[in-house]
Each structure stands twice: as C-alpha cells, then as structure tokens.
Amino acid sequence: MSTSCHSPASRSLADWLAVLEGLNIAHIELGLDRMAAVAGRMGLLSLPSHVITVGGTNGKGTTCALLESMLRAGGHSVGVYSSPHLLDYRERVRLNGGHPEPAAFCEAFAAVEAARGDIALTYFEFGTLAALWLFRAAAPEVVLLEVGLGGRLDATNVVASDQTVVTTIALDHTDWLGDNREAIGFEKAGIFRPGKAAVCGDPLPPRRLLEHASGLGTPLYCVGRDYRWASDGRHWSFFGLGLDLADLPLPSLPVMNAATALAVLACSPFRLTPAQIKRGLREARLSGRLQALTPQLWVDVAHNPESAAYLAERLAALPVRGRRLGLVGMLRDKDIAASLAPLRPLVDEWYLAGLAGPRGASADILAQWLPEGRRFETVTAALQTARADCGEQDIVIAFGSFYTVAEVLANETRQPASE
Structure with missing residues (x-):
C-alpha cells in the first residue's frame, strides 16, 4: 500500500x-x-x-x-x-x-x-x-x-x-x-x-x-x-x-x-x-439537505428517485416568485430518468453538468432525458452560467450527487483542502 x-x-x-x-x-x-x-x-x-x-x-x-x-x-x-x-x-x-x-x-x-x-x-x-x-x-x-x-x-x-x-x-x-x-x-x-x-x-x-x-x-x-x-x-x-x-x-x-x-x-x-x-x-442541521447557501442558491444531495421525489415536494413548497433554475450533475450508475422525473415539472431552465471520474455522467448523457438543457463540462461552469442567468426573483437549485453539491460548496466557500 x-x-x-x-x-x-x-x-x-x-x-x-x-x-x-x-x-x-x-x-x-x-x-x-x-x-x-x-x-x-x-x-x-x-x-x-x-x-x-x-x-x-x-x-x-x-x-x-x-x-x-x-x-x-x-x-x-x-x-x-x-x-x-x-x-x-x-x-x-x-x-x-x-x-x-x-x-x-x-x-x-x-x-x-x-x-x-x-x-x-x-x-x-x-x-x-x-x-x-x-x-x-x-x-x-x-x-x-x-x-x-x-x-x-x-x-x-x-x-x-x-x-x-x-x-x-x-x-x-x-x-x-x-x-x-x-x-x-x-x-x-x-x-x-x-x-x-x-x-x-x-x-x-x-x-x-x-x-x-x-x-x-x-x-x-x-x-x-x-x-x-x-x-x-x-x-x-x-x-x-x-x-x-x-x-x-x-x-x-x-x-x-x-x-x-x-x-x-x-x-x-x-x-x-x-x-x-x-x-x-x-x-438539528446537516449540510447539503435543501440548504440555502444564499437566498438564490440552494443545494441538495438528492441522487436517487426516492430522495428526488422528496426534494420535489420541498421545492414545490418554497415561495419562489420567479423561475427555478435546475443545475444537475449525476453518476451514470444511478437511475437518472426516474430521479429527474419528479423535478422536470418544477424546473424552468436546466443546466446539465458533467461529473469527472469513471462513474460520472457527462452532460451529453443527462441530455438524453433533458434535451432542452444547456450542457457544461463541469459543475463550476454550469454554476457560473446559472448564477449569471438568475434574476432577482429566481433561484438556482443544484442537486443530483454529493459530488455536485461539494463542487458548488467549494465554489461558494473557497475552503482550502485539509492538511
């Protein structure tokens, strides 16, 4: 070793x-x-x-x-x-x-x-x-x-x-x-x-x-x-x-x-x-569970059909005056179609982010179920565009994997790695 x-x-x-x-x-x-x-x-x-x-x-x-x-x-x-x-x-x-x-x-x-x-x-x-x-x-x-x-x-x-x-x-x-x-x-x-x-x-x-x-x-x-x-x-x-x-x-x-x-x-x-x-x-608190990083940026680690359905229920109850912008990055071995299904009616614009590594799904893979979505190689690139597009009454919800949420958190906090 x-x-x-x-x-x-x-x-x-x-x-x-x-x-x-x-x-x-x-x-x-x-x-x-x-x-x-x-x-x-x-x-x-x-x-x-x-x-x-x-x-x-x-x-x-x-x-x-x-x-x-x-x-x-x-x-x-x-x-x-x-x-x-x-x-x-x-x-x-x-x-x-x-x-x-x-x-x-x-x-x-x-x-x-x-x-x-x-x-x-x-x-x-x-x-x-x-x-x-x-x-x-x-x-x-x-x-x-x-x-x-x-x-x-x-x-x-x-x-x-x-x-x-x-x-x-x-x-x-x-x-x-x-x-x-x-x-x-x-x-x-x-x-x-x-x-x-x-x-x-x-x-x-x-x-x-x-x-x-x-x-x-x-x-x-x-x-x-x-x-x-x-x-x-x-x-x-x-x-x-x-x-x-x-x-x-x-x-x-x-x-x-x-x-x-x-x-x-x-x-x-x-x-x-x-x-x-x-x-x-x-x-009681736990990071990454429908967590508001700012009033306009939310994250959730939902990554399978059951957790995505619960996220959809919570998201529908949020008082949002404008659009819901969905940033999603997932692993290819998850049930992507069933995980996206409950959220599709709630999201107005999609930002599809590729995840690195052998298990990561590319934006092209996600686009098989969300052809209307804009494609990005990384979560960071998707986040930058989503935030630029986000109006005063809109929110961005980033979800789909712990990796997705981690990259969003890293962008927001600029936290250095542990030594």
Whole structure:
C-alpha cells in the first residue's frame, strides 16, 4: 500500500488521504473478513459506548444528525461516523458537534496501518477503522454509525451494536444490493442483532426484512404499526413506544426522519424531557439537505428517485416568485430518468453538468432525458452560467450527487483542502 514517500509517523492528513486514495483494491469488495480481522487486532469489535447503527437507502445522515442533536440537548456526549464528506474528510467523524484535529486522524490512520499487516483494505474500510479507533479513545456515551452501503456486508457491521435502525428501503446501488426492494431489504436488515431493539422507518417494510428480524429474535418497531406521527404543516406530533408528544417544532430536516429518530430514542436507555427533545429538533442541521447557501442558491444531495421525489415536494413548497433554475450533475450508475422525473415539472431552465471520474455522467448523457438543457463540462461552469442567468426573483437549485453539491460548496466557500 506504500504510495507515499513519507513514513507513517511523519505523514500529514493530506499524505494519509493520498495513501487511502491509492489503495490497490480496484473495486468494492463486499465482505467482513478483512474488517473483522483488523478490527479484532485493534480491539475495535466492541466500543465503550452505546452503539446505534443506522442503515437505509435515504435519510441515514439526517437521522444521525437528528439523534445527535437531541441526545446532545439532553446532555449526552455523542460521536457520529457518516459518509461521504463534502469538503473536508474530517466531516466523517463528529465528536460532540466538532471534528477531531488532523493530528488525531493521522494517529488513527497510523494505528490502522500498523495493525493491518498484509491485509488489503478499501478506502472506506481504512477510514471506518480509523473512526472506530477515535471513538474508542474519546469514549462518548453514544456512537452513531452510518452504514456506507447496504448493511449486511458493510464495514460498519463488524461492531457490536446496541440498537439498529433502517430508515427507508428503495432502489439504489442495485448492482450490489439487488434490483428489488425485497433483496435490498434483506441486505439492510443484516445490521439487526438478536435481542437488540431495531426500528424501521419505512411505512412498507419488505417481507424479507420482517422475516429476518423475526428469525433473529430482533424486537422490531415499525412506523404505522408501533408508532405514528402526523404534521399540520406548522407543528407535528409523535405517538407510541411510550412517547406521546404534541406541538413539536418542525425541524429543518425531514419530519419522517425526525420521527424515526424519536422512535430510536424511545427504545434506548436515554430519557429526554420534552423540552430537550424540542431543542434538539430545532437545532438539528446537516449540510447539503435543501440548504440555502444564499437566498438564490440552494443545494441538495438528492441522487436517487426516492430522495428526488422528496426534494420535489420541498421545492414545490418554497415561495419562489420567479423561475427555478435546475443545475444537475449525476453518476451514470444511478437511475437518472426516474430521479429527474419528479423535478422536470418544477424546473424552468436546466443546466446539465458533467461529473469527472469513471462513474460520472457527462452532460451529453443527462441530455438524453433533458434535451432542452444547456450542457457544461463541469459543475463550476454550469454554476457560473446559472448564477449569471438568475434574476432577482429566481433561484438556482443544484442537486443530483454529493459530488455536485461539494463542487458548488467549494465554489461558494473557497475552503482550502485539509492538511
């Protein structure tokens, strides 16, 4: 794996990230053998924290952010592992709302390198082990682990978890997880543990997910059956699992994910007051989720049909007096047609941006579904033109991929790379 001339002890964070990006596993290899072996050597198969593993197709990051915010409002220390990052690799690990210093990441990466021996690791596996090492050192009361891909064979699944949650089940990553909800639901249910409470926030849980929970002896609590929520557009209410809460503030993140997070809390050993819950809901934030960078520039990481449909619902509710200008960049392995369909009626002008890399879709590919769109080689070029075209009453909404949002954010913030 030696792709840097620096010794492990002298590497900066930028050096380590170059090493990770140069790992020799050329494709995703699903499986836990490598992770389990290295985690075992490092003593990371269990953590001195209450571990909640969060899986699902959409809503994992927002559910983690909502849980984090409410738990912290209740006075609990919280660690979060989430991916991908947008601008700074350190975004992947949060400890009590902040990010570890670069030196701490370097120490964690060096510990993984020393322990792995001749075991090859992927970028995500290496980073996950480093995050677990940081959590063991910090020992927060609660650790929230966001699944990277699927669940059953995901790197996060080597850790002994105390609770699990599956947010939603929809078609995404079908090359890896299967081409139907039943197959995908089974993969997501792979994070369940015997005797440990699990929550499902999908109103139509696949049969195979339910059967897997039953076969394992996992207490499974489902929305619509074990708990319910309702909103009048100004406030919302949660009922079930021993919690009956009314007049809750609408968070900036999806209410359905807030309900899932509350169900997880209801099944946990942590007891929060209504005031603490309300404070956590009000304060929860997550970059890239229908985020207004300026009054005229919005970004959202929606990148599959389910998340695009939710974005369309939110976008339709925005009070826009002028035009909606849509800037889209996507990966070619996503369901581009179905992801664009709910947004086409809402967008007045399209700016099609190519994404770099082998997975990136060119503007010409996007134009197969949006022939009326203007084509650009990069997100930056599309953004410059869209902003120039944007009138005082118009808005630009950039979406389609984490890469798209990251490039827009980089243009807006001019944030330098981590060192």
